[in-house]
Amino acid sequence: MFGYVLRRLAGAVPTLFIIVTIAFFMIRLAPGGPFDLERALDPLIMQNLERAFNFDKPLWQQYLIYLGNLAQGDLGPSFTRRDFTVNDLFRTGLPVSIQLGGLALAIALVVGVFLGALAALRQNSWVDYMVVGTATFGITIPTFVIAPTLSLFFGVMMGWLPAGGWGTWRHMVLPIATLALPQIAIIARLTRGATIEALRSNHVRTARAYGLPSYVVVGVHALRGAILPVVSYLGPTAAALLTGSVVVETIFGIPGIGRYFVQGALGRDYTLVMGTVVVIACFVILFNLIVDILYAWLDPRVRYD
Amino acid sequence: MTTDTAIPAEFPPAGRSLGQDAWLRLRRNRAAVASAIVLLLLAFAGIVGPYLTPHAYDRIYPQYVRAPASLEAYPKEDAIVPAFQRVLERARVEIGEVEVSGTTVRAPVSSGEPLDPRIVRYVDRSDLFSNARLEGEDGNALAEGATSGVMVANVQRLRFLFGTDANGRDLLSRILIGIRISLAIGVLASTMALLLGVTYGAIAGYLGGRIDNVMMRVVDILYSLPFIFFVILLVVFFGRSFVLIFIAIGCTEWLDMARIVRGQTLTIKRQEYVQAAEALGVSDAGIVRRHIIPNALGPVVVFVTLLVPKAILLESLLSFLGLGVQEPLTSLGLLIAEGASNMRGAAWLLIYPAVTLTAILFALNFLGDGLRDALDPKDR
């Protein structure tokens, strides 16, 4: 296993390299640039600007310059937020997104697995229908509906929580709820499905036949197998949650990095988008590795040879 | 001792394939059957509905911007008189008392100068009235140069069962077209994701080792690339088309599916029956096809029912950014987005599309559950 982890970590470098290369050229292919605004600029002034940002050099040269900087950990200046480097933006924004996403993930995991297992144990009872019903609802209603509704109700009408902003724990409640709800729904569904299957499996029947108490049967034997698809799902989901949600951050005014994905793309801020690509790539690689390790631990039959 | 050595005609009984078995069991699951019917009805509504409604989904009624949902036809009784007056005011004539009888409205009009016959156009142009005509007081055609007469028109009673949107288009028709687009995108994108993801994930998981590693790294790479740019480039190179949208969405969704299937495969390939099949010399392809995939179907089916809403919402995000479905076409996701911004002023714009989408997803949900139960080979 240790060798496997090492090999995976070593493999991460070429993977990152490929990602950065493809992304770099892909981004440049899109029409328009960071200086195309509603107020079009005089062509001569445009030239001045382009020179200042190295755009007048051939593309492969810009690529090499970027790679060189990246190797030293310098993500470059942001084109749409000129007072900051991309490193600055991530230094302030990433901890916020991680905090928000991490808490939402933890809550979603605990609540989701619990509800899913409960529904599976009481399959086809009213508890089951309630859970499935609420879960489906949670998946259907998009975040851009939940978020303003929560903000409106709890922030404006009731005044119990701030309608937006960031700073105290009270500012975190509504955004975390918005992020967690759909995930609870999905995790509950996945857990329920897998638990139902697991409860019918041979080793669970065996455990029951042994007369083991119910909670041991479920908690140790059934869940262990049932949680596998949840773990698979969690890999990319964790990466997505921890890098921020553009909808939640926009509606609640949270200074995370989620918005940069969309803002950067729409504003053609090449370095910012590359920065987001690098960050998300790191998270994806890391979490997929964690997931694979967890997989092997949970299911001893799995081997990575 | 009996001499009866005849072999009963029915022995051995005909074997049932997995598919046939599943079908039988699915039929017995009432919730699943009900859901399938609901889905078929909705799909039918989406395909045929827009042709059957009295309003075209892109027809604009400037008079009825943001009209609330109502069973009663518009214009409402108490709105006809002032509406007729307003319309005639634009014609700059003196108006007498307006009478409404059935579907006909009449009002005496007069002016200092000979009445211009063209003023009937003001009335016709309004969405409330049609077949406007100027008559003389005696009911016959208006005399040349007359300075007074009677304006008669038919009142067009329009029904907007779900109200109208911010442009004045019938919401019911828009929802029907939205169902068509959303279902199409959801189903097509998820099917693509299913086919691609299952095959890829099963192969990666089964072959294992270095191949698995490389295949999963490819998935990681594709996952990290910025989606929005990908879509922008697709639009730039292939222009905007409907097909493009679901290809773009399918291309993103198959990644998650591949991961899940691969995970399942890793477990399944260690099962005894797989090892038995290997020992029997069944080919790799055969094993993947007949043992791995059917046994992995459980979580796969559940995940597909989660993929369809994701596809629909992803499409609405694209349209939001200007990269998705083109006006005047619309999708349920777009309708919900428009409704969300009108939450306070025109709540029906959010409620009806949201309920429709929820119904579809509920149905998909139960159907998915039923499918999973039906396809579970252990439950015999």
Add this chain to the structure above:
Amino acid sequence: MMRSMMKAAMLSTALVLAGGMAATQAFAEVVYNRGNDTDPETLDHHKTTTVVVGHLMRDLYEGLVIHNPNAEVVPGVAESWEISDDGLTYTFKIRENAKWSNGDPVTANDFVFAFRRIQDPATAAPYANMQYPIENAQAINTGGMAVEELGARAVDDHTLEIKLAAPTPYFLELLTHQTGLPMHQASVEQHGDQYTRPGNMVTNGAYMLESFTPNDKLVMRKNANFHDAGNVQIDVINYIPFEDRASCLRRFEAEEVHSCSDVPAEQMDYMREALGEKLRIAPYLGTYYLPIKTTKEKLADPRIRQAISMVIDREFLATEIWRDTMVPAYSLVPPGIGNYGDPVELEYKDQDILDREDAAKALLEEAGVTEGSLTLDLRYNTSENNKNTMTAVADMMKNIGINATISEMEGTGYFDYLKQDGDFDMVRAGWIGDYSDPQNFLFLFESDNLGFNYPRWANEEFDALMDKAGQTVDIEERAGILAEAERLMLDNVPAIPILYYSSRNLVSDKLKGWTDNIQNTHATRFLSIEG
């Protein structure tokens, strides 16, 4: 040793605590939570073009002249000035007590430095052309002339002389723009690119920069060295970016922000009802218009374009689509603009829409266009209102037998497309005036203005009139020439003006001193908060 250290620690802690408590009890700071459209792209006012930054600069810096709450030009750093008879030389007297936030006095040199820097090609200033009226500015910015040749010089520390290339009646207006603000030479030269960081940034306005967290807030604190600090009543401003306007509305209602710089138009009815006086919609110096590609054969005949313009029901668009946040427009230059006479308008403004349709059909026939033979593609950049507007316009064109399809383009790609002479039929665009003078609107259609002349309209007579106006000193005479030019433009409609912008703000009733004006300028130094 330990015990004395402990005692010292305890004592200092106690002192800090006591001091802290005293501080908070001694004065309650007046804090203003101000909603802004987005974060600024940069705080270097030579490198920005947006209105968002304009608001910030108005609080951080003070120019030679400023806008008072009624958007009239009044003395700022300059306490008086003289203009030569030929309109080419301006001499400004700088007040003695003007100071930077670090105590340095504001001198004429600070302005010379700033004017030179913005024209320096190395700065790559996108708005350098705003200050081209200054002698040699254009040659320096694009032609390689040395920066020292710029027509701005410091006669002495408190006297600034500016020479212009041509008489420019709106020059004082120009100086209120962010491109005319001074710069603290020492800190810019010392910190280079980093001079805008909190702690490095030195400003001469009513406020100074305290901190800037992207997507969170930008904090400004009252500048104690400001010459009019005694009248500045708000101590701290939190500029909060709101890309989602509905969010600002919610936080405004929750009383977390005191003002919003834009409103969600879809909720207009609700806002009118629930917020009453707090909703401020005022005329704004901007026009929303539809450029038509005049170089295309099917659109080259001005009669066709005029016909299209006639059938557009601007009142419907303003009331139903834009919920009265826009005003119907029948001219390119918005009303209320300075240095202009009576408005020049499309002739059919007061004509009934049905009559206009008849006239339009007649025009089309004259131009040889039969019903149904012309098909146009209407393009717009992604936005709910643009979409609804173009949909309605397409519908209106059907009334005279023109087929119209609409297509959407993503924002950044869209403007690139327009600038690069993309193959469009009809598109939409908007222009907000940089300064209150008709030239700022009419210049959009000069034939050599490739950056903005999307229709690619080339009319020699128009160009000649604009040139002539540029050389005319007498304001009234000049206004007449510009009116002729606008008349020519409206007769040819290379672009169809349909709406005027209005400014939309939400103003809490605790915020006092906010005066609606046509430039939508509301410097915080004139505001106060009660209750």
